[in-house]
Amino acid sequence: MFGFLKGLKVTFKQLAHKKITLQYPDVMPDFGERFRGVHKFYPEKCIVCNQCARVCPTSCISLSGSKREDKKLHIDTYDINFEICILCDLCTEVCPTEAIQMSDKFELATYNRVDLYKNIYWLDENARVSDGLLKKGETEEQSGGVK
Amino acid sequence: MAIRTEELLMNIGPQHPSTHGVLRVVVKVDGEIIVDAEPVVGYLHRGTEKLAEDLQYTQIIPYTDRLDYLASMINNHAIVGAVEKAMDLEVPERAEHLRVIVAELQRIASHLVFFGTYLLDLGAMSPFLYVFAEREKIIDLFNRLCGARLTFNYMRVGGVKWDTPEGWVEEAKQFVQHLKKQMDMYHELVTGNEIFLNRVKGIGKFDTETAINFAMSGINLRSTGFNWDLRKNKPYSIYDRFDFDVVVGENGDCYDRYMCHLKEIEQSLRIVEQALDQIPEGPVMGKVPKILRVPAGEYYSAVEGARGELGVYIVSEGKDKPYRLKFRRPSFVNLQLLPKLLVGQSMSNLIAILGAVDIVLGEVDA
Numbered sequence: 001m002f003g004f005l006k007g008l009k010v011t012f013k014q015l016a017h018k019k020i021t022l023q024y025p026d027v028m029p030d031f032g033e034r035f036r037g038v039h040k041f042y043p044e045k046c047i048v049c050n051q052c053a054r055v056c057p058t059s060c061i062s063l064s065g066s067k068r069e070d071k072k073l074h075i076d077t078y079d080i081n082f083e084i085c086i087l088c089d090l091c092t093e094v095c096p097t098e099a100i101q102m103s104d105k106f107e108l109a110t111y112n113r114v115d116l117y118k119n120i121y122w123l124d125e126n127a128r129v130s131d132g133l134l135k136k137g138e139t140e141e142q143s144g145g146v147k
Numbered sequence: 148m149a150i151r152t153e154e155l156l157m158n159i160g161p162q163h164p165s166t167h168g169v170l171r172v173v174v175k176v177d178g179e180i181i182v183d184a185e186p187v188v189g190y191l192h193r194g195t196e197k198l199a200e201d202l203q204y205t206q207i208i209p210y211t212d213r214l215d216y217l218a219s220m221i222n223n224h225a226i227v228g229a230v231e232k233a234m235d236l237e238v239p240e241r242a243e244h245l246r247v248i249v250a251e252l253q254r255i256a257s258h259l260v261f262f263g264t265y266l267l268d269l270g271a272m273s274p275f276l277y278v279f280a281e282r283e284k285i286i287d288l289f290n291r292l293c294g295a296r297l298t299f300n301y302m303r304v305g306g307v308k309w310d311t312p313e314g315w316v317e318e319a320k321q322f323v324q325h326l327k328k329q330m331d332m333y334h335e336l337v338t339g340n341e342i343f344l345n346r347v348k349g350i351g352k353f354d355t356e357t358a359i360n361f362a363m364s365g366i367n368l369r370s371t372g373f374n375w376d377l378r379k380n381k382p383y384s385i386y387d388r389f390d391f392d393v394v395v396g397e398n399g400d401c402y403d404r405y406m407c408h409l410k411e412i413e414q415s416l417r418i419v420e421q422a423l424d425q426i427p428e429g430p431v432m433g434k435v436p437k438i439l440r441v442p443a444g445e446y447y448s449a450v451e452g453a454r455g456e457l458g459v460y461i462v463s464e465g466k467d468k469p470y471r472l473k474f475r476r477p478s479f480v481n482l483q484l485l486p487k488l489l490v491g492q493s494m495s496n497l498i499a500i501l502g503a504v505d506i507v508l509g510e511v512d513a
Contacts, residue, residue, distance in 0.1 A: 009335075
């Protein structure tokens with residue numbers, strides 16, 4: 001019986017300790033700068049080298065670009081299918097211009113599978129939200145884009 | 148007149164909280180006693196080995212995260228170690244130290260989860276909450292290091308992806324000291340408890356010969372008193388530089404397996420402590436060709452995973468993708484003994500025995 005009581009002593013001692021549970025979603029966790037959340041994309045930086053699409057283990061990135069007046073390749077479409085993306089970070093690792101990066105946004109739950117296909121507008125907006133150039137409330141109206 | 152009795156076929160799982168995932172066990176019971184048991188696996192099969200045949204070596208690393216999802220770092224270590232051995236690549240000193248540190252911290256996290264969930268299986272709720280608070284600290288350290296909490300994708304062929312952020316090494320040192328103190332509390336909380344001891348002592352016993360015949364490894368083998376740890380017997384990475392003991396049991400019962408887990412946490416803490424003290428400055432990524440082409444041939448390399456010998460067998464044709472990749476998953480091998488262990492035991496012991504074998508279904512089904 002002695003060992004049993006010893007265990008109870010530990011439990012009672014714990015009563016006095018501070019609570020450590022984080023009250024999510026009222027309190028948001030701080031994951032730090034390296035956290036791999038949903039991607040953000042900077043279209044002006046992209047040179048359409050296609051490396052991110054090639055390195056992706058699940059082939060969830062598809063993109064296309066075209067030559068403009070300055071005879072350089074510019075990005076036209078950039079889609080990520082978050083149904084199969086595993087957030088492995090290999091795409092941001094190979095990107096030579098850091099056009100594709102990971103943001104700290106991580107809540108991806110939707111009511112519709114189609115909503116998980118994110119296009120260039122959504123990813124660009126995510127970059128501006130994550131950099132603080134755009135407020136969260138504004139995105140609700142402006143997003144939509146092509147789903 | 149004798150009462151006519153019949154054997155009853157019972158299904159446990161795949162959606163059962165105590166099967167640690169999606170394991171299904173079909174048991175035949177005579178009253179309370181198990182007459183026959185058959186584990187049914189494959190509910191989490193994703194075809195990792197087949198997928199790997201169509202992936203470059205770097206692309207395989209995130210898939211290994213999802214094998215034994217409680218010990219992703221060690222899985223990473225297994226695959227990058229195998230490719231490095233096959234290609235004869237040099238890894239910088241700092242990267243090797245970082246690998247050992249994260250692998251051992253991961254082993255601690257994995258064993259803590261064993262401790263918590265095993266007690267949960269046996270009906271004790273609070274130890275689970277205690278250890279998850281500590282595991283959370285390890286996960287936070289990893290999150291700051293590589294940006295993920297479970298699927299780390301941290302190691303690369305030729306090194307590791309990230310160097311430590313500022314203050315990380317000091318924080319890890321503090322954590323090691325903190326957990327050392329906590330270990331005594333765990334023993335006080337559980338190890339002396341009479342109810343717990345009655346549930347685990349002498350239950351699920353097997354001897355060394357059986358364990359070797361069933362190709363078991365890791366704690367399941369060591370708990371029978373057989374001294375076999377790849378970190379000591381076939382040192383890989385830089386494990387030969389650290390001073391630690393291999394934990395062995397005596398009787399090979401559930402209690403021994405439980406004690407081995409707890410003692411191994413203490414030994415892992417010793418390794419982490421030494422590695423954190425010795426960690427040199429320098430690069431974390433060695434010189435590696437841009438496209439990894441493993442020379443044609445067959446290669447095997449293994450690491451001591453949290454659950455046993457985690458081996459990677461590569462058959463290469465000299466291309467940038469493996470011709471065939473085989474993972475020797477310790478959970479899958481260790482599970483094979485389960486039907487033998489269960490026969491003759493009562494139904495309530497089923498969970499105690501299954502829990503102590505310590506399987507992760509992501510690894511069993513791969």
